Amino acid sequence: MNLVLDFAAPLVFAALGGVLSERAGVVNIGLEGMMLTGAFFGIWGTTKSGHWEIGLLSAIVFGGLMALVHAVFSIHLRADQIVTGTAINFLAVGITGYLFIDLYGANGTPLDPKTMPNIWGQQPYYILTQLVHYRNGMRENPIMTSIAKGLQQSDLRPLAAYFAAKPWPAASNAPAAPAEAPKGLTMCTPCHQANFQGGISWPRIAGLNYDYMVAAMKAFANEERTNNMDMVKIMKLFSDSEREAMARYLAALK
């Protein structure tokens, strides 16, 4: 029922908008483009600010701007409404497609590498377990939890396989590696493997972002992230500065 409401709400609102336009004498076939623009900027505003309210606001503003363009052409300039509506749809696909690549990159580098891990080239089983953990609440993150809950169970495995098959993105501005590996790292290799590329049930940690790793390790140590109790126990053995030294070394690995 919840899911039905979630998915139906945007369509009902768009249909209402369509009815209003119709009553005002405008055939609004550009609704799809306005929805796409609103959806894109809703996500953009939310991830940029960390607040869904800002996302909602940017969805309204940018979706409204598209409607304004349509209004200027079809009402003010008296252009053919079907033509302008179609143009709006093409324009929205173009703009969002272009901005998506521009903002989020087409090479797998996350929007904000300090808080978002690479998933291109990550171990498939690890990606899968994290999606499951976000869905069942074992791992918490406001954005990932709602995204993972919106996915179908049957989509998780193909999604994990899809991202795992992509090349690991080259690290941008990783701090210089300390010449020697910090001693504690020998303890990690049984699981994360000799070159820290990960394996069947362990994530790759070579070349992960330094800030992301420091935060992840600290979260395990403080029991803020408890979806793997081995990691919680291991991270408690180290001090903040020891974990930072390990992260510095690992972040510089290819």
Ligand code: HEC
């Ligand atoms: C007993 C096996 C094991 C050992 C030993 C181990 N890890 Fe892990 N590590 C894991 C597993 C499994 C995960 C994934 C946990 C999950 O499901 O969230 C993980 C996750 C991590 C993550 C988070 C990765 C991410 O993408 O969020 C970091 C960072 C990490 N380990 C670093 C280390 C370091 C550094 C060491 C050595 C000091 C170490 N681990 C030792 C099994 C291990």
